[in-house]
Amino acid sequence: xxxxxxxxxxxxxxxxxxxxxxxxxxxxxxxxxxxxxxxxxxxxxxxxxxxxxxxxxxxxxxxxxxxxxxxxxxxxxxxxxxxxxxxxxxxxxxxxxxxxxxxxxxxxxxxxxxxxxxxxxxxxxxxxxxxxxxxxxxxxxxxxxxxxxxxxxxxxxxxxxxxxxxxxxxxxxxxxxxxxxxxxxxxxxxxxxxxxxxxxxxxxxxxxxxxxxxxxxxxxxxxxxxxxxxxxxxxxxxxxxxxxxxxxxxxxxxxxxxxxxxxxxxxxxxxxxxxxxxxx
Amino acid sequence: xxxxxxxxxxxxxxxxxxxxxxxxxxxxxxxxxxxxxxxxxxxxxxxxxxxxxxxxxxxxxxxxxxxxxxxxxxxxxxxxxxxxxxxxxxxxxxxxxxxxxxxxxxxxxxxxxxxxxxxxxxxxxxxxxxxxxxxxxxxxxxxxxxxxxxxxxxxxxxxxxxxxxxxxxxxxxxxxxxxxxxxxxxxxxxxxxxxxxxxxxxxxxxxxxxxxxxxxxxxxxxxxxxxxxxxxxxxxxxxxxxxxxxxxxxxxxxxxxxxxxxxxxxxxxxxxxxxxxxxxxxxxxxxxxxxxxxxxxxxxxxxxxxxxxxxxxxxxxxxxxxxxxxxxxxxxxxxxxxxxxxxxxxxxxxxxxxxxxxxxxxxxxxxxxxxxxxxxxxxxxxxxxxxxxxxxxxxxxxxxxxxxxxxxxxxxxxxxxxxxxxxxxxxxxxxxxxxxxxxxxxxxxxxxxxxxx
Numbered sequence: 001x002x003x004x005x006x007x008x009x010x011x012x013x014x015x016x017x018x019x020x021x022x023x024x025x026x027x028x029x030x031x032x033x034x035x036x037x038x039x040x041x042x043x044x045x046x047x048x049x050x051x052x053x054x055x056x057x058x059x060x061x062x063x064x065x066x067x068x069x070x071x072x073x074x075x076x077x078x079x080x081x082x083x084x085x086x087x088x089x090x091x092x093x094x095x096x097x098x099x100x101x102x103x104x105x106x107x108x109x110x111x112x113x114x115x116x117x118x119x120x121x122x123x124x125x126x127x128x129x130x131x132x133x134x135x136x137x138x139x140x141x142x143x144x145x146x147x148x149x150x151x152x153x154x155x156x157x158x159x160x161x162x163x164x165x166x167x168x169x170x171x172x173x174x175x176x177x178x179x180x181x182x183x184x185x186x187x188x189x190x191x192x193x194x195x196x197x198x199x200x201x202x203x204x205x206x207x208x209x210x211x212x213x214x215x216x217x218x219x220x221x222x223x224x225x226x227x228x229x230x231x232x233x234x235x236x237x238x239x240x241x242x243x244x245x246x247x248x249x250x251x252x253x254x255x256x257x258x259x260x261x262x263x264x265x266x267x268x269x270x271x272x273x274x275x276x277x278x279x280x
Numbered sequence: 281x282x283x284x285x286x287x288x289x290x291x292x293x294x295x296x297x298x299x300x301x302x303x304x305x306x307x308x309x310x311x312x313x314x315x316x317x318x319x320x321x322x323x324x325x326x327x328x329x330x331x332x333x334x335x336x337x338x339x340x341x342x343x344x345x346x347x348x349x350x351x352x353x354x355x356x357x358x359x360x361x362x363x364x365x366x367x368x369x370x371x372x373x374x375x376x377x378x379x380x381x382x383x384x385x386x387x388x389x390x391x392x393x394x395x396x397x398x399x400x401x402x403x404x405x406x407x408x409x410x411x412x413x414x415x416x417x418x419x420x421x422x423x424x425x426x427x428x429x430x431x432x433x434x435x436x437x438x439x440x441x442x443x444x445x446x447x448x449x450x451x452x453x454x455x456x457x458x459x460x461x462x463x464x465x466x467x468x469x470x471x472x473x474x475x476x477x478x479x480x481x482x483x484x485x486x487x488x489x490x491x492x493x494x495x496x497x498x499x500x501x502x503x504x505x506x507x508x509x510x511x512x513x514x515x516x517x518x519x520x521x522x523x524x525x526x527x528x529x530x531x532x533x534x535x536x537x538x539x540x541x542x543x544x545x546x547x548x549x550x551x552x553x554x555x556x557x558x559x560x561x562x563x564x565x566x567x568x569x570x571x572x573x574x575x576x577x578x579x580x581x582x583x584x585x586x587x588x589x590x591x592x593x594x595x596x597x598x599x600x601x602x603x604x605x606x607x608x609x610x611x612x613x614x615x616x617x618x619x620x621x622x623x624x625x626x627x628x629x630x631x632x633x634x635x636x637x638x639x640x641x642x643x644x645x646x647x648x649x650x651x652x653x654x655x656x657x658x659x660x661x662x663x664x665x666x667x668x669x670x671x672x673x674x675x676x677x678x679x680x681x682x683x684x685x686x687x688x689x690x691x692x693x694x695x696x697x698x699x700x701x702x703x704x705x706x707x708x709x710x711x712x713x714x715x716x717x718x719x720x721x722x723x724x725x726x727x728x729x730x731x732x733x
Contacts, residue, residue, distance in 0.1 A: 044628055044635035046550045081415040082617035148428035150421075231417035240417055244388055244524035245620040246551060 021060050028059045058249040066249040067256070081241070083233070085254070089261060091233040096219045096265075099158025103215065107163050108208060111170025112196065115204070121171060128168065136161035136222045140229055150230040157226045162215035169211025173204030202278070209273035216269055220262045378582040379432070380409055382589065385416045385425055386435040388619045389523055389541040390629050390648060391462045391570035393609060395435050396619070398596040400612045406595070407588040415618070418522045419492040426575070427453060432582075433574040433589060435461065439494040439662045441573045441685050448494070448671055454576035457654055458590050458687040460568045461597065465629070465648030466497055466560035467545040468504070470537035471530050475555055475638060480508035489521035489529065489538035496560075496569050499665040501539040504563050506730040507712050512669075513732070530554050541569065542629040542648065543621050548637070550625050555637025559647055564711040566651075568658045579687075591694055593652070598700055600650040606630040653695065653703035654686040657718035661709055664721045670732035678721040 058066075074086030114121050136157045143153035177200050185195045227236025235258055242250035335341035345353050382404075386392040396413055398404050404411040416422040419437060423444065426434040441455040442448075470477070477483065483505070490497040498520075502512040512518055521529060523544045529535045531553045538544070539560070548554035560567060572593050579586045599605055610627040613619050619626060628634035632647035659682035666672040696702065709716040716724060725731065 038639075041635050041639060041641050044550075044624060044633075044641065045637075046552065046622075078615075079617035080412050082615065082620075144421075144424045144428070148430075150425055150428070150430060229417060229421065231415065231421060237417075240524070241415070241616070241620055243528070245616075246527060246547065 025060050028057045058252070063249045063252045067253045070253055070257075085235070085238060085257060088233060088235045088238045089257060092223050092227065092235045093261065095155055095227075095234065096158055096216070096223050099155045100162045100216055100219050102155070103159045103162035104166060104212065106159075107166035107211075107215075108170050111167045111208075111211075112174055112200075114167070115171040115174025116196075116200070118175075121175065128164065132164040132168070136218075137225055137229070140226065144230075150232065154223070154226045154230050154234075158219045158223060161222050162219045165214040165218065166208070166211040169214070170204065170208050173207025173211075174200055176207070177203040202276070205276040206273060206278070209269065209276055213266065213269040213273060216265050217262070220258075220265055224258060377408055377585045377588055379585045382409055382411045382432040382585070383414055383430065384411055384433045384435070384589075385414050385422045385431040387419065387422060387523070388415055388621075389570075390543055390613075390619070390626065391465060391541050392435045393600050393613060393630070393648075394459075394461050394593050394596040394650060394652075395572060396613045397600065397609050398592050400618070401596070401599070401609075403592040403596040403599070404589075407592045409585070409588055409592060411589070411592075413618075419495075426573070429575075432578055432585075433572065436571055436573045437492055437495040437497075438568045438571045438658065439496065439499070439666065440492075441571060442659060442662055442666070442681060443494040443671075445685050446672065446676075446681060448666065455573060455685060456576055456579055456687050457571035457573045457659075457685055458579075458586075458690050459572040459593050459597065459652040460654050460658070461570045461572055461593075461650065461652070463566050463568055463649050463651050464559070464561040464646060465569055466500070466539060466541055468501070468537060468539045468557045468560075469530070469545045469548050469554040469637075470557045471533065471535075471554050472552070472637070474536060478557065480505060480510060483508075483510060483536075484515050486536040487517045487519065487534070489519050489526050489535045489540070491520065491523050491526075491540060493520050494666075494671070496567060496662070497539045497541070499662065499669070500560055500563050500567065502669060503665070503711060504539075504558075506728065511730050527551060527553055543619065543625045546625045546629050546634060547621065549635050550622065552637075556634075559644065561644075561646060564709070565646075566649075566707075566709075567711075568654075571654065587694065590690065591698060594691070594694055594698055594700065597650045597652040598698070603631070603645055651703075652691060654688050654691055655703070655707060656682040656686055656688055657707070657709055657716070658682075659686040660718040660721050661711075661716055664716075664725050667721075668725050668728060668731045676721075678718075 070085045074084045076084040077087065114124055139157055139160050140153065143156045144150060147153050147156060181199055181203060182195070185199050190199070223234065224236040224239065227234035228240040229236075231237050231240065235254060239251055239254045242254065331341060335344065384395060386395050399411060399413045414431065416425065416434075419440065422431075422434050422436065423440060425431050426436070427444075436457070438457065438460065441457040444453055444455040446452060488501060490501055492498070498518065501518065505512045505516060510516060519535070521535070521538070523540055526535070526538050526540050526544050527548045530538065530548055531551070537554070537557070545554075545556055549556060560569075572590075574586065574589075600609055607627060607630075610630045611623055614621050614623040614626045629648060632645040633641065633643050634647070636642050656679070660678045663672065663676055663678050663681060667676055692703065709718070
């Protein structure tokens with residue numbers, strides 16, 4: 001469907017953004033209040049406390065300044081516990097890709113086997129149904145206890161949460177390949193391996209890609225929580241560290257970055273999915 | 281030499297508040313620099329001895345140096361002879377360090393001051409160690425990472441090594457606490473809306489937060505409530521909440537107050553969310569809080585490294601004890617790499633001149649103090665409270681567990697080597713006016729009206 005006015009949607013988006021920032025500005029606007037305590041005391045407490053109020057949400061201006069600070073120097077390294085947001089994001093992306101890649105290596109072949117054999121499908125189904133809805137973070141204590149390495153534990157959690165959507169979707173896609181095509185292959189006496197690669201794989205590819213897209217979305221959701229628990233490096237650790245400092249402006253910046261990267265990952269897989277779709 | 285400087289110049293200070301040589305801001309900084317210089321001098325001596333041994337004839341050495349340059353010569357000699365190791369061996373005296381690269385975990389609170397400040401102020405490098413101090417998200421995580429040997433040593437709450445060793449809340453693994461990090465330094469903070477309810481008898485139904493089940497905070501809060509006739513399990517709720525979440529929860533009215541480590545208390549005041557009801561020193565003046573800890577395995581396998589590490593911690597603790605160094609320390613540990621807090625918050629905690637949240641500026645230089653000696657009696661007291669609240673079941677050999685975990689003899693020997701004053705073994709423990717006799721732990725537990733089990 002082609003719109004007659006392609007600029008209308010972006011314009012509306014911009015309008016919504018302006019509205020959001022405007023409401024935010026008004027909600028956080030505080031007229032300069034007189035200090036209600038003596039100056040010696042005021043010097044020891046934050047600005048909000050010195051006027052007898054609680055500390056408030058940061059204004060759009062403060063968040064903007066923080067964002068600029070992060071963007072202008074994203075890769076600084078001031079010691080083990082203080083690295084730039086760019087480095088933290090790279091750590092997180094690295095973990096997600098590693099866990100997700102390992103999950104794909106396991107889930108797609110296994111999904112193939114499950115999808116091609118109704119017997120195995122039925123036998124494994126109860127396990128998959130029980131394990132699938134478990135929150136990945138519930139695995140964390142178990143992982144930390146058995147693996148005894150927090151870095152690998154985080155990757156394991158990503159692995160386990162990206163596994164199920166890919167496994168289920170691959171099995172579903174493989175099982176749903178049209179009978180006619182398989183029959184044609186059998187009439188032409190194509191070997192089983194060749195059938196798998198040249199008939200079933202292309203036919204199931206769009207469903208598999210959908211599973212991968214769901215998985216990476218979940219993996220990116222989970223990494224933040226996992227890193228908040230494990231600490232050390234990554235965007236989740238960054239959020240935790242700034243929470244420690246009650247710096248809401250930094251947390252809002254991190255939320256924006258997390259959203260942007262998540263969108264980028266999703267778009268990437270959507271592109272890949274489009275490349276393998278076919279028309280019947 | 282300021283005596284020769286123009287006294288009519290406004291920049292010249294006639295009364296020096298700095299150090300003896302005038303190059304440093306304080307005497308402490310001067311001493312510190314001097315110690316580093318001494319180490320450098322020592323290194324030079326080792327280098328000199330090695331070069332003399334390699335080139336008995338001076339002419340030959342000079343020819344060699346002229347031909348290849350000093351840098352190349354140093355590199356070449358280092359490949360033939362482990363200069364670095366030799367220097368360390370010399371500095372240690374007793375034996376070479378088994379391991380120089382170490383990881384030490386900490387929780388971002390002021391209790392960890394000696395562990396943290398030893399990094400930016402160079403106490404680890406002074407003893408030949410390259411220590412990475414790693415910020416950790418919570419007590420359970422620091423315990424698991426220490427158990428998993430990701431950390432060589434870690435900052436823990438003083439009851440944790442006892443809980444780990446006795447297998448309370450985890451598998452029993454022999455653990456040690458060779459040094460206490462801080463004494464005092466905690467506080468009860470209440471939400472602003474309770475500013476007229478200063479009597480604990482009005483606290484029925486309150487929700488309190490403590491950092492961990494196995495913490496001095498938990499035991500002190502329970503003790504304090506019980507002394508005022510409140511049963512900590514029935515009349516109030518006590519939850520375990522990680523320190524960074526405490527202020528946020530107080531702000532959201534999820535909890536009414538907490539007994540927490542600093543800078544959390546001061547941060548609640550700084551943000552106008554709560555006020556400091558009582559410092560923990562008013563419950564028990566001189567109570568231990570956090571300890572420096574390592575597994576028994578690490579201590580046994582790396583005796584020299586362990587001694588060097590312990591010495592740097594003891595040295596840092598002694599430095600932190602002096603009131604005049606506190607401002608410098610606050611500035612060193614406040615940045616994002618360590619505590620990640622406004623400097624003024626950390627400074628108020630360490631100097632003891634602080635805003636109480638009700639509009640008063642209070643002064644108490646002993647708000648937090650640093651005394652590394654791990655008294656057995658501390659451990660026994662903690663064990664009695666673990667027993668009192670049902671965390672420890674069955675018979676407990678208080679004295680034996682305390683001796684095995686709190687390594688008082690090691691600390692005493694190293695403190696003597698460092699020239700620190702010896703600890704008084706008979707130091708009394710008085711909690712809210714009641715004296716504790718470490719020789720009668722079972723009777724002490726029985727003496728309380730409110731207890732479990």
